[in-house]
Amino acid sequence: MSQTQPGTLYIVPTPIGNLGDLSPRAQQVLQEVAAIAAEDTRHSRQLLQQFAIQNEVFALHEHNERERAAAVVERLQAGDSLALISDAGTPLISDPGYVLVQQCRAQGITVVALPGPCAITTALSAAGLPTDRFTFEGFLPAKPQQRRKALEALRSETRTMVFYESPHRILATLSDLQDVIGAERTLVMARELTKRYETYLSGSVAEVLARVQDDSNQQRGEMVLVLAGAPQQEQSGDSQAALQTVQILRAHLPLKKAAACAAEIHGLRKNQLYQLALEQDNT
Incomplete structure (x- = not known):
């Protein structure tokens, strides 16, 4: 058989x-x-x-x-x-x-x-922000305190960030972006992608928030937020010192362990410091 x-x-x-x-x-x-x-x-x-x-x-x-x-x-x-x-x-x-x-x-x-439609890549393609490296964060938490905590963890992220957001939370999320990430960080809000009323709002977080507040039509439909990463100078002032510590520790430890130890010494996030060390190796 x-x-x-x-x-x-x-x-x-x-x-x-x-x-x-x-x-x-x-x-x-x-x-x-x-x-x-x-x-x-x-x-x-x-x-x-x-x-x-x-x-x-x-x-x-x-x-x-x-x-x-x-x-x-x-x-x-x-x-x-x-x-x-x-x-x-x-x-x-x-x-x-x-x-x-x-x-x-x-x-x-x-x-x-099968390859095909995806709001992430569609928004990134037209946003005009760096796409060589980006991170997709999905939907931010619905509860305000958890959302702000999630944004705090991303404040020093240097890659372009992509979020999905729903109409009933868009104003709250944009307000939290302004308070936590900063009013001047560049943001693109892509709305109703591929549909009749597709729009892209581009500018600082404060400018996009103001336009959405002033136009109720911009509070409808499906949204993708594309946020510029943190400039190098916005990283912690201890980053260079921490990287030097990583290099010293690498003589005795693997890179990942060295980054974790250095992050603890300098009060930085170990994943962030590990990525910075990798980028330093590639330059």
């Missing part, structure tokens, strides 16, 4: 606004798989109807993924190929799917990711 060949899990990006961004390859995969796992079945069925895709759709979201992932893996092992989609954009990017993909990899099931 021949053994059943396992199916393939396809990670399929869907449009973040403009339906024309669903690629021909994505359409073909969604037509041909045995079923589609969707974050929100009602939302996804509307999208699929636009392309005459009449396929089985079942729910896989953050509240049921852990309990349903095993059953999905069993179906793949039985030979069905399946597609995973989120409400918009690329699955697993601030969306469900990690648990399922991890289990598929553990079981040796082939996972194929």
Whole structure:
């Protein structure tokens, strides 16, 4: 008796606004798989109807993924190929799917990711800020105290930072950015990307906040915040001394351990100091 060949899990990006961004390859995969796992079945069925895709759709979201992932893996092992989609954009990017993909990899099931729409790269491409190095921070915490604490930890980050934000928290987040990161730091707010009312607001944090406060339309829709990294001079005044300590300790310790010890001595963040030491090595 021949053994059943396992199916393939396809990670399929869907449009973040403009339906024309669903690629021909994505359409073909969604037509041909045995079923589609969707974050929100009602939302996804509307999208699929636009392309005459009449396929089985079942729910896989953050509240049921852990309990349903095993059953999905069993179906793949039985030979069905399946597609995973989120409400918009690329699955697993601030969306469900990690648990399922991890289990598929553990079981040796082939996972194929299609390239496609993603709000992060779309916003970065048009923001006009450095993109050679950046960090994606997802959604900041909803509670004010936790949000400000998260921003404090990022205040000295030198890479461009990307955040997602929701309409009902945008003013609070921009206010916290102004208070914690600084009013003069450059910020780009990309809103309603690829849609009819797509807008980019660019300027200092204070300028973007003022424009959003003055125009209620800028408080609607999906937002991506692209924040400039901290200039070199905004780093702690002890950075150079700490780097010198790292170099001394490296004669006896691995770089990571040397950075951790030096960070403790100088009161700096060990990860930040480790990155600075790596950059120093590359210059």
